[in-house]
Amino acid sequence: MATKGKKAAAERQEAAMVVQEAADLAGIEGVTQFAQGVDTLEDARDVAAVSRGVLASGASKITRGADALAVSQQAAQLSEITEVAGLADISQGEEMLSASENLVAMGAVIQGMSEDDLDLGMELAAIAGQMATIGEVIFRMGMPRVAGFLATKSDRLQELAADTIMRFAALSSLGEAVGDTGEDVGDLGFNEVDEGFTRLAISDEMASRSDELAAAGVDLTKRGIGELAEASELRAAVEDMVGEAADDMAAGGIQMGAAETLADVAETLAE
Numbered sequence: 001m002a003t004k005g006k007k008a009a010a011e012r013q014e015a016a017m018v019v020q021e022a023a024d025l026a027g028i029e030g031v032t033q034f035a036q037g038v039d040t041l042e043d044a045r046d047v048a049a050v051s052r053g054v055l056a057s058g059a060s061k062i063t064r065g066a067d068a069l070a071v072s073q074q075a076a077q078l079s080e081i082t083e084v085a086g087l088a089d090i091s092q093g094e095e096m097l098s099a100s101e102n103l104v105a106m107g108a109v110i111q112g113m114s115e116d117d118l119d120l121g122m123e124l125a126a127i128a129g130q131m132a133t134i135g136e137v138i139f140r141m142g143m144p145r146v147a148g149f150l151a152t153k154s155d156r157l158q159e160l161a162a163d164t165i166m167r168f169a170a171l172s173s174l175g176e177a178v179g180d181t182g183e184d185v186g187d188l189g190f191n192e193v194d195e196g197f198t199r200l201a202i203s204d205e206m207a208s209r210s211d212e213l214a215a216a217g218v219d220l221t222k223r224g225i226g227e228l229a230e231a232s233e234l235r236a237a238v239e240d241m242v243g244e245a246a247d248d249m250a251a252g253g254i255q256m257g258a259a260e261t262l263a264d265v266a267e268t269l270a271e
Contacts, residue, residue, distance in 0.1 A: 030255025037248030044241035051234035058227030065220030072213035079206035086199030089192045096189030 131153055 027256055030252045033248050034252025037245040037252060040241050040245035044238045047234055048238045051231045054227050055231035058224040058231060061220045061224030065217045065224060068213045068217030072210045072217055075206050075210035079203045079210060082199050083203040086196045086203060089196030093189045093192030093196060096185050096192060
């Protein structure tokens with residue numbers, strides 16, 4: 001009987017050792033799997049941080065892209081307005097230059113007319129002087145009535161000569177003033193044309209800048225959308241990692257619970 005008791009005790013001790021080994025193995029596997037779940041969860045946190053950064057960067061790029069497109073549209077509108085103003089300046093300048101040419105030509109014509117008046121006035125004055133001299137001679141010859149008639153006509157010719165010469169002076173001044181006005185209008189016309197071409201150059205620069213901003217806006221928007229998609233993929237990966245971590249930690253917990261149970265069994269068998 002004692003031998004059977006010892007044998008049974010030995011068998012129980014051996015069984016207890018086997019169960020304890022199984023408990024230790026289960027415990028190790030459980031701790032390892034639980035630790036793996038914790039590591040996966042930490043990795044998920046890191047990926048989540050990266051995802052948030054990518055998401056913020058993508059949203060920022062989309063916002064900047066929208067701003068660039070808005071500024072591009074404004075620059076395009078200003079370019080069109082400036083172009084219209086430049087073309088209007090050039091048109092007005094050309095009209096002024098045409099009017100300037102007409103005024104200068106008119107001034108030259110008026111001055112030419114005034115020179116004719118001067119020639120006529122001087123000729124009338126010469127004739128008046130000649131008639132006055134002849135009248136004086138006829139008066140001395142004893143023909144006072146004829147002399148008086150010639151004197152009257154001489155005086156009238158003198159008045160006409162004086163009026164003609166005065167008209168010459170007036171027309172000459174008018175012609176000069178018209179010519180000067182034409183030159184002034186011409187200067188204004190050249191200035192308008194210069195301003196027009198300057199505005200057209202500015203319009204071209206603004207249009208070019210508008211195109212650059214539009215291209216930058218589209219590029220930023222595309223990159224932002226790409227980063228949002230990347231952030232979405234990272235977020236999905238985080239969810240998968242969190243699920244995997246939860247499974248590993250749960251499985252590890254179950255393993256560790258089984259190890260404790262087996263340890264209890266081994267302890268009971270060893271008693």
